[in-house]
Each structure stands twice: as structure tokens, then as C-alpha cells.
Amino acid sequence: MNLRKNSYMERIASKQNKKVKELKKLATAKGRKKSDQYLIESWHLVQEAINNLPKKDVISIFVTDDQYLEHGSDLKDLNVISISDEIASEIASTSTTQGIFALCKINNQSLLDVKLDGAWLLLDDIQDPGNIGTMVRTADAAGFAGVIFGDGTASQYNSKVQRSMQGSQFHIKLVKAPLSSAVEKLKLQKTPIYGTELNPDAVNYKEITPLSDFALIMGNEGNGMNKSLLKETTNNLYIPIKGKAESLNVAIAAAVIMFQIIK
Amino acid sequence: MNLRKNSYMERIASKQNKKVKELKKLATAKGRKKSDQYLIESWHLVQEAINNLPKKDVISIFVTDDQYLEHGSDLKDLNVISISDEIASEIASTSTTQGIFALCKINNQSLLDVKLDGAWLLLDDIQDPGNIGTMVRTADAAGFAGVIFGDGTASQYNSKVQRSMQGSQFHIKLVKAPLSSAVEKLKLQKTPIYGTELNPDAVNYKEITPLSDFALIMGNEGNGMNKSLLKETTNNLYIPIKGKAESLNVAIAAAVIMFQIIK
Numbered sequence: 001m002n003l004r005k006n007s008y009m010e011r012i013a014s015k016q017n018k019k020v021k022e023l024k025k026l027a028t029a030k031g032r033k034k035s036d037q038y039l040i041e042s043w044h045l046v047q048e049a050i051n052n053l054p055k056k057d058v059i060s061i062f063v064t065d066d067q068y069l070e071h072g073s074d075l076k077d078l079n080v081i082s083i084s085d086e087i088a089s090e091i092a093s094t095s096t097t098q099g100i101f102a103l104c105k106i107n108n109q110s111l112l113d114v115k116l117d118g119a120w121l122l123l124d125d126i127q128d129p130g131n132i133g134t135m136v137r138t139a140d141a142a143g144f145a146g147v148i149f150g151d152g153t154a155s156q157y158n159s160k161v162q163r164s165m166q167g168s169q170f171h172i173k174l175v176k177a178p179l180s181s182a183v184e185k186l187k188l189q190k191t192p193i194y195g196t197e198l199n200p201d202a203v204n205y206k207e208i209t210p211l212s213d214f215a216l217i218m219g220n221e222g223n224g225m226n227k228s229l230l231k232e233t234t235n236n237l238y239i240p241i242k243g244k245a246e247s248l249n250v251a252i253a254a255a256v257i258m259f260q261i262i263k
Numbered sequence: 264m265n266l267r268k269n270s271y272m273e274r275i276a277s278k279q280n281k282k283v284k285e286l287k288k289l290a291t292a293k294g295r296k297k298s299d300q301y302l303i304e305s306w307h308l309v310q311e312a313i314n315n316l317p318k319k320d321v322i323s324i325f326v327t328d329d330q331y332l333e334h335g336s337d338l339k340d341l342n343v344i345s346i347s348d349e350i351a352s353e354i355a356s357t358s359t360t361q362g363i364f365a366l367c368k369i370n371n372q373s374l375l376d377v378k379l380d381g382a383w384l385l386l387d388d389i390q391d392p393g394n395i396g397t398m399v400r401t402a403d404a405a406g407f408a409g410v411i412f413g414d415g416t417a418s419q420y421n422s423k424v425q426r427s428m429q430g431s432q433f434h435i436k437l438v439k440a441p442l443s444s445a446v447e448k449l450k451l452q453k454t455p456i457y458g459t460e461l462n463p464d465a466v467n468y469k470e471i472t473p474l475s476d477f478a479l480i481m482g483n484e485g486n487g488m489n490k491s492l493l494k495e496t497t498n499n500l501y502i503p504i505k506g507k508a509e510s511l512n513v514a515i516a517a518a519v520i521m522f523q524i525i526k
Binding site: 012025130134137138139140141142143146165166168171172241242243245246247248249251252255256259260262 | 304374393396400401402403404405406407429431434435502504506507508509510511512514515518519522523525
């Protein structure tokens with residue numbers, strides 16, 4: 001089955017199609033930067049994008065016949081392009097793709113444009129896309145206002161990060177900025193800033209009285225937070241380890257502290 | 264370089280070697296069950312196994328020349344078998360293997376043999392090996408006595424589960440048992456049992472007064488806990504979601520509750 005009878009709908013069935021080549025370039029940071037676009041995948045994320053992004057930022061929907069049958073009625077007024085299953089596999093970032101994608105405009109919010117009210121999670125040189133996505137999802141659930149992606153942290157537009165954020169990228173603010181600038185701005189507005197370290201000389205996280213406006217910084221999986229940033233914080237927190245585990249996964253540690261200290 | 268000059272050391276360089284074929288069979292549950300053995304990988308885990316398992320349960324160490332140079336002095340009194348880099352890749356479960364492995368005896372502790380004192384985490388039909396491993400590691404860090412792997416939960420001897428437990432498998436008790444039996448035993452000894460559900464009618468986890476002896480049950484990633492188990496608990500807990508996220512990752516939810524309710 002194909003949907004050629006819908007004569008209004010553009011269809012791509014050749015891998016040599018220029019659009020396919022352009023979409024494939026979005027798998028790299030370089031490709032995304034050049035076009036200022038990124039691709040998301042799966043009905044759940046496409047739906048969240050449609051519901052939450054400004055309409056002009058959802059450039060096109062790429063959809064297989066099966067997915068169009070299932071979700072076509074939710075795709076009205078969008079620039080929908082029909083693709084073959086083969087093209088879906090070609091542009092997918094996973095081996096088991098559903099066959100529905102949204103091409104979206106990158107919206108790089110600058111630190112200057114964002115009010116740092118409420119609770120903010122700051123990511124310092126976090127490498128693992130799964131950890132990053134999980135932290136954004138957890139920050140959303142915990143009631144945080146946003147997440148700042150500091151230097152060295154994988155991009156929010158990386159497909160694995162997109163996937164593991166599970167829609168939370170469309171619920172809270174995500175900003176890319178050097179953490180030194182973010183910390184400077186937070187200090188000017190007198191927002192408490194909590195660093196984290198694996199050091200019992202730091203403050204037990206349970207001693208913090210829950211509050212509404214604060215920033216929490218999580219550091220690199222292996223090396224922890226940047227040493228110079230540790231000196232700029234209001235307090236540095238640690239989670240006492242009772243058993244023989246050497247450390248906690250960074251997304252786990254972030255969750256335990258976030259849910260404890262937010263009011 | 265090879266270590267043939269160490270004439271006392273067995274060396275395997277052929278993929279056709281019978282031991283290699285046997286080791287490869289341990290990648291499946293069937294193979295592990297038949298031989299009652301499992302394979303762990305990386306110096307960190309091998310070292311934890313040597314330091315924590317009864318000596319008779321560490322059957323052999325398989326090591327490349329490079330790894331032997333680095334760790335040979337820690338492998339005295341063990342049955343060390345030298346392997347080529349090619350064999351290391353052949354038996355490894357990851358594409359970037361360090362080249363050091365321990366063949367260990369499976370030690371299936373029965374529920375009857377284990378005292379259910381302290382805090383216990385019960386896993387009900389948890390599928391993702393990374394989630395399981397992270398929960399075991401977190402339970403260790405939080406001071407739990409052990410983890411019970413209920414029906415449908417991936418095996419503790421699965422290589423991905425082993426890897427993500429990061430050594431905690433050697434620090435706390437891991438038991439495979441139907442959760443109905445575990446719950447029955449816990450009830451007989453009057454230990455509070457907390458289930459978890461995504462339902463605001465359940466008890467907010469922050470309302471539980473921290474305690475030392477209890478059981479916490481986490482359910483399947485998609486479907487939550489088994490409905491009949493939910494009826495057997497002292498209380499069912501939920502974590503209030505403040506933002507727009509639909510749910511928390513199961514390992515994140517487990518961590519937030521574990522660190523909150525353990526004394």
C-alpha cells in the first residue's frame with residue numbers, strides 16, 4: 001500500500017533524494033549546526049513536538065504509510081511527507097524505528113533571554129546521552145524550571161539525548177551556556193548554588209532545607225565537577241554511601257538530591 | 264609478546280579450543296544453567312570477584328598478555344589461563360573488551376537460606392538489564408541488605424546486568440525467587456512491605472517514617488507492579504510528579520524512594 005492517491009502529499013522513495021541526504025546529515029553535530037535543524041523520531045516525541053513547539057519550528061513530518069494510517073488525523077495543517085519503510089530505516093537513529101519523524105528548527109535560547117527563576121539543573125561536562133536525557137526527564141518530574149547544558153555536555157539535539165528525554169525537552173527550558181556564565185548570573189540574583197562532590201567533608205544533602213529557587217550542579221561521570229566551579233558555589237553537597245558501592249550513577253545522584261531539596 | 268616462557272600457564276590461541284566454545288555458551292541463560300557457571304569481564308569486576316567470592320567459586324581467570332603484565336601479581340594462587348587478543352574479543356560481551364575475565368560458579372541462594380533482615384529491594388518483572396544493574400548498585404549504596412529477582416526479571420548473571428551492577432553484586436545478597444514467596448516470608452516476620460504505583464491515591468513516599476527493616480517492590484517499566492502483589496503490601500507508595508513528565512525511569516524512582524525511607 002502507498003498513499004499516492006493523496007496527490008497533495010510529497011512522497012520520497014529513493015535513497016538518492018536530496019532531502020534524505022540532508023536528513024542523514026542531522027545525525028552529526030556539524031550537520032545540525034549547518035542547517036539549524038534536528039530530527040526527532042517516534043510518535044510520542046513527534047506528538048510532544050507538535051503540541052509544544054511554536055508551529056513554525058515543526059518544519060516537516062516524515063511518515064511511513066502505516067504510521068500515516070494511524071496518526072494522519074493528528075497531522076493536519078502540517079507539512080507531511082510520505083516515505084517508504086526503506087527511507088525510514090535510512091534516516092532512523094535506531095534499528096527498530098516506528099517510521100515517524102519530525103524535522104524541527106533548533107531554538108538556541110541564550111542565557112541572556114532566560115529568567116533563571118525556580119529550580120535549575122546545571123550539567124557540567126556530562127558525557128553519556130542516556131544520563132543526560134534521564135536527568136532532564138527527572139528534572140521535569142521534580143518540578144524544575146530548566147536545565148543548562150554546560151561545556152563538554154553532549155548536545156540536547158543528539159538523537160540519543162532526544163530519545164531519553166522522553167518528551168521532557170518540550171516541557172522545561174533547555175539552555176546551552178558555559179556554566180561559569182550561568183553561575184555568574186545566578187550569583188548576581190543571589191540564587192543559592194549547590195555543587196556536588198564525592199567528599200564527606202561536603203554538606204550532607206539531607207541538611208539542606210527544601211527551597212524553590214536554587215541551582216544544582218552535577219559533574220562529569222568519572223571526574224566530578226570542575227574544580228574551579230566547586231569554589232563558586234554556595235555549598236557543595238554529597239550523598240553518604242552506606243554500603244560498599246564506590247559511587248552512584250550521576251543520574252541517580254541527581255534524582256536523589258533534586259527530589260530532596262526542591263520545595 | 265606472549266607469555267609462553269611461563270611454562271606453567273595454559274594458553275589458548277585457537278577459536279576452535281573447546282574451552283572457548285564453552286565460554287561462548289555462557290552468553291545465554293541456557294548455557295549458564297547447563298554449566299552452572301557465568302563469565303564476568305573487566306579488571307574492576309574480576310578484582311571484586313576475587314576479593315569477595317569464596318575461592319572455590321572463582322574457577323578460572325582468562326587474561327591477555329597486556330592485562331597479565333598489569334595485574335599478574337594480583338592473580339597468584341588462581342587458575343590463570345592466557346588468551347590471545349583474538350580470543351578475548353571472541354568471548355567478550357562488549358566490543359571494547361579490556362581482555363580480562365573470570366569464570367565463576369553460579370551460587371543460587373534459595374529464599375530459605377537467606378535471612379530477610381534489613382532493607383530489601385524486590386524486582387517484579389523488570390526487563391532492562393541497565394535498570395536492574397543500576398538498582399542493585401543504588402541499593403548497595405543506600406545500605407540495603409539485598410535484592411530479590413522476581414519472576415520475569417532479567418537474570419543477575421546476564422552480562423549486561425553484571426556490568427551495570429559495577430561490583431555491587433559482590434557486596435549485597437542477590438536472590439532469585441518468586442515475589443509471592445518472598446512476600447509470604449516477609450509477612451510471617453511482620454516486615455513492612457511497600458509496593459509502588461503511579462497513582463496519587465497511593466501513599467506519598469515522603470510520608471513514610473524512615474525505618475531499617477522493610478521491603479520495597481519496584482514493578483515492570485511499562486506495566487508497573489503485578490496487580491495481585493499490590494494487594495499484599497503494607498502500603499503502596501507513589502512519587503508526586505510536579506512537572507509534565509509522564510513518569511520516572513524505574514531505577515530513578517527506586518533510588519528516590521530507597522534513599523528517602525531507609526533509616
